[in-house]
Amino acid sequence: MSGIGTGYDLSATTYSPDGKIFQTEYAQKAVDNSSTVLGLRCKDGVVLASEKLVLSKLLVEGSNRRIHNIDRHVGVAVAGLAPDGRMVANRAWDEAASYKRVYGEPIPGHVLCERLGSYVHMFNLYWSLRPYGATMLVAVYDKNGPALYAVDPSGSSMRYFGTAVGKGRQAAKNEIEKLKLADMSCREAVAEAVKILHKVNDEEGKKFELEVSWICDESGKQHQRVPADLLAEAERQAKAALEDSDMDD
Amino acid sequence: MGVDTMMASTSGPVSMGTSIIAVTFDGGVILGADSRTSTGNYVANRVSDKITSLCDNVYTLRSGSAADTQAIASYVQHFIAQHQAEEGDQISVKTAASLVKMMAYNNKDALQAGLIVAGYDKHAGGQVYSISLGGTMTPAPFAMSGSGSTYIYGFCDKHWRDGMTQQQAHDFVCRALRYAMTWDASSGGCIRTVTISASGVKREFLPGSEIPPTYGELGRDRVVA
Numbered sequence: 285m286s287g288i289g290t291g292y293d294l295s296a297t298t299y300s301p302d303g304k305i306f307q308t309e310y311a312q313k314a315v316d317n318s319s320t321v322l323g324l325r326c327k328d329g330v331v332l333a334s335e336k337l338v339l340s341k342l343l344v345e346g347s348n349r350r351i352h353n354i355d356r357h358v359g360v361a362v363a364g365l366a367p368d369g370r371m372v373a374n375r376a377w378d379e380a381a382s383y384k385r386v387y388g389e390p391i392p393g394h395v396l397c398e399r400l401g402s403y404v405h406m407f408n409l410y411w412s413l414r415p416y417g418a419t420m421l422v423a424v425y426d427k428n429g430p431a432l433y434a435v436d437p438s439g440s441s442m443r444y445f446g447t448a449v450g451k452g453r454q455a456a457k458n459e460i461e462k463l464k465l466a467d468m469s470c471r472e473a474v475a476e477a478v479k480i481l482h483k484v485n486d487e488e489g490k491k492f493e494l495e496v497s498w499i500c501d502e503s504g505k506q507h508q509r510v511p512a513d514l515l516a517e518a519e520r521q522a523k524a525a526l527e528d529s530d531m532d533d
Numbered sequence: 534m535g536v537d538t539m540m541a542s543t544s545g546p547v548s549m550g551t552s553i554i555a556v557t558f559d560g561g562v563i564l565g566a567d568s569r570t571s572t573g574n575y576v577a578n579r580v581s582d583k584i585t586s587l588c589d590n591v592y593t594l595r596s597g598s599a600a601d602t603q604a605i606a607s608y609v610q611h612f613i614a615q616h617q618a619e620e621g622d623q624i625s626v627k628t629a630a631s632l633v634k635m636m637a638y639n640n641k642d643a644l645q646a647g648l649i650v651a652g653y654d655k656h657a658g659g660q661v662y663s664i665s666l667g668g669t670m671t672p673a674p675f676a677m678s679g680s681g682s683t684y685i686y687g688f689c690d691k692h693w694r695d696g697m698t699q700q701q702a703h704d705f706v707c708r709a710l711r712y713a714m715t716w717d718a719s720s721g722g723c724i725r726t727v728t729i730s731a732s733g734v735k736r737e738f739l740p741g742s743e744i745p746p747t748y749g750e751l752g753r754d755r756v757v758a
Contacts, residue, residue: 387616388631395620427625427656 297411307415308408311437314417315364315449319492320484321350322448322456323361323421324463324477325432329470329500330423331510332361333477335450338491351497351509354422355380357390359497359507361421363449364437369418372435375403376420393424397433397441405439419449423507425499452484459483470500474510478518479525494519550719552681552710553583553594555651555661556693557674558702561730562651562659564594565706567681567714568722579722588613589734591629591652592727596679597666598645605636605646626652630662630670638668647678653729681713681720688712699728707739715747 292298293306300306321334334350351361352373360376362369379399383391400420407413415437422433434449435441445465448456459480465473474496481494496515499507510518553566566583569576583595585606591613595602609632613624616632630650637646651661663676675693677685689709697705707724714720724739 386632386635387628388634389625389628392620392622398619 295411296408296413296415305408308438311364311415311417315419315437316451316453318364318450320448320450320452320456320481321361321363321419321421322446322453322460322477322480323423323432323434323444324446324460324465324468324473325423325430325444326465326468326470326473326500329425329430329498329503329505330359330432331470331473331477331496331498331500332359332421332423333474333481333494333496334361334363335452335481335485336493336495337487338493345493349495351495352377353507354396355384355390356506357425357499358393358396359423359499361423361495361497362418363421364418365416366418368416369420372400372404372416372418372420376400376422379403390426392426392428393422393431393433394443396424397422397435397443400435401439401441403439404435404437408437408439421447421449423497423499425505425507430499448480452481452486455484456480470498470502471514474498474514475518475521478515479522482519482522482526550681550717551583551596551679552677552685552713552717552720553596553649553679554677554682554685554689554706554709554713555594555649555675556697556702556706557651557659557661558697558699560659560699561653561728562661563699563702563706563726563728564592564649564651565710565724565726566594567679567710567720568725569714569720570599571719576721581722582725584725584727584736586610586734587629587633587650587652588617588624590623590654590729591626591650592729592734593633594649594651594678596647596649601644601646602648605633605644605648608636609633623654625654625656626650626660626662627657627672630660630664634662634664634668634670637664637666641667649676649678651676651729653731655731659730677709677713679713679720681710681717684716685709685713699730703728703737707744711744712747714744715750 289306292300296307319335319337324331354360354376360373380391404416407415420435424431432444446460496510498510550571555564564584568580570578570581586592587609612632633650648664653659661676663671710724723741726737728735
């Protein structure tokens, strides 16, 4: 079959003539086609929000988690192939646990993300392995304060004020750029995150549910799901905002 | 605690029957030690330095087997260098002490080492951690160890107070060591101190000749504060 990278895309150990590794790019596509996940770093913490398409009425609500706890002070949201993301999240858990065992204190965010980046990168080096088709948005609150990182399938780990990945990332990033995150509290950011996810969701008619977590002063610097009442209120505001803008159209 | 046989022998293990003490003050820590290393009744080194640097902001006081404590310090210096390279930042005192504890605990069958780890970091200020024979790590506002420490428990309890200034803490350390060195046969020589704070590290040395005698050593007509 002819395609974009014909001949140069069969293995992660082959460069294309223009310097790309197509297997890594294809892994990136797996993330780009998944449902939207975003992260916002505010003045007092970090919010992670993930959109989950409900694929079947038979699914129990709240199952098929996309946001994982790595340690008390670290949470990870997965975009892309969910099982791949689970593997990387498990590795993050291992790294955090072994760091604490050896050094006696919680793993700092930049150390965890560097180690995760190295781990994910390894899968881009060998013919016998395929790259992970998942991007991890890592929310950390360590002794240096709150931070948000993204580790992508190529193994690069970047630090963000706010970012989005998945289908609606372009629209979501446009919305995020309008926010003044440095002045916002996590409480306010939860409402904004839910609003953005509702706005960029373009699967008409398909039901979706949201998984939203935060780690901030209000949560005792622990990563946890956002309280149900706050989430419900945020959803209500988001739907109202959508209706308003629909009416303007 | 140092293990010295009471025989007049020079073939015992080199041990540091020792007096070591570390004290937090408002803004840092002071470590103090005597300078006697003994092999049985033979003083192998009367000016030894028992205060060893683990990294720029964390030092350790060594008591017990000199060889064991030197080996531990050497390993931990290496681990800390590795850790700081990955972390890109100065190590915290608690982490450094955890590494020492890990060595002491994992090798408890083979080692005879009592260490006190003390230093200063920007997150928690001056801290002191005592690591005893089996590998127990205990944080404390001040700690003392070594064979000479047993003679000064009463003195330290009475005279230590929270929130001392650097000068007060220094005087406290020197007085405590002075008494320990008077009464303990395995401690003596000079008093070495290291002060660690936000502004860095300062080493000081008090030669034995300048250590004032204690009450018990004076004739009735001599009085010293």
